[in-house]
Amino acid sequence: MTIWILLGLAIAIVLWGIAIYNRLISLRTQVANGWSQIDVQLKRRYDLIPNLVESAKDYMGYEQETLKQVIEARNSAITANKGGGVPSQASVAAESALTASLGRFFALSENYPNLKANETVQKLMEELAGTENKIGFARQFYNDSATAYNTAVLSFPNNLIAAGYKFELAELWRVAEAERATIEATPKVDLR
Known part of the structure; x- marks a missing residue:
């Protein structure tokens, strides 16, 4: 018995x-899967940026340095994300630098009425803004998934199995310093 x-x-x-x-x-x-969803949206952003910069080049003659920085940031982000898989600190930093340079580009484009009136540029900017929103939602989904996974890996008694099979914690997507500086530099609107 x-x-x-x-x-x-x-x-x-x-x-x-x-x-x-x-x-x-x-x-x-x-x-x-969460990282793959971010990756899909990043690819779309990478594809849109050269078209937008090329379309804006004629209108933003005095801002060639900004346009160059956007393309360099795009190329750095592509290089940092080549490995695939979950984000590394380098890929997060490169993506944040790209977001910051795009923010500067959008801010400067406000100074060019002809650029804002161009239908092609306007359409590309709208598509890019929509893609940025999708990237934000994908990052949120990724962080939610990573948090659930990390909690499961760290919780007892799951941690006994996780340690035995070498389950490593997932990195959360955090705002890098370049992107944080852009967020903090955003002008405050006072409607009084």
């Missing part, structure tokens, strides 16, 4: 371990 109880207990422990392992795998896959 005791052998059956011990055998039943051993089977229950194995099944419990398998359930925890499968849950960790599911959460890790969801984190990878």
Whole structure:
């Protein structure tokens, strides 16, 4: 009788371990999916930027340095994200630098009425703004997935299985200093 109880207990422990392992795998896959969603939107942004810069080049003659910085930031971001997978600190920093340079470009474009009136430029700016929104939503989904995964990896008794199978914590997407400086430099509107 005791052998059956011990055998039943051993089977229950194995099944419990398998359930925890499968849950960790599911959460890790969801984190990878979250990053893939960001990656899709980043690719779209990378494709839109050269067209926008080329369209704006004729109108923004005095702002060639800004246009050059946008393209350089785009190229750096592409290089930083070549490895795929979850974001590294380098890819987050490169994406933040690109976001900051795009912010400067959008701010400067306000000074050029002919640029704002150009239908092609306007359409590209709207598409890019929509893509930026989608990137924001994808980052939020990624961070939510990464937080759920990290919580599962760190929680007892999951951490016993996670340590045994070397489940590593996922990095959260954080605003890098370049992007933070742009956010803090945003002018305040006072409607009084």
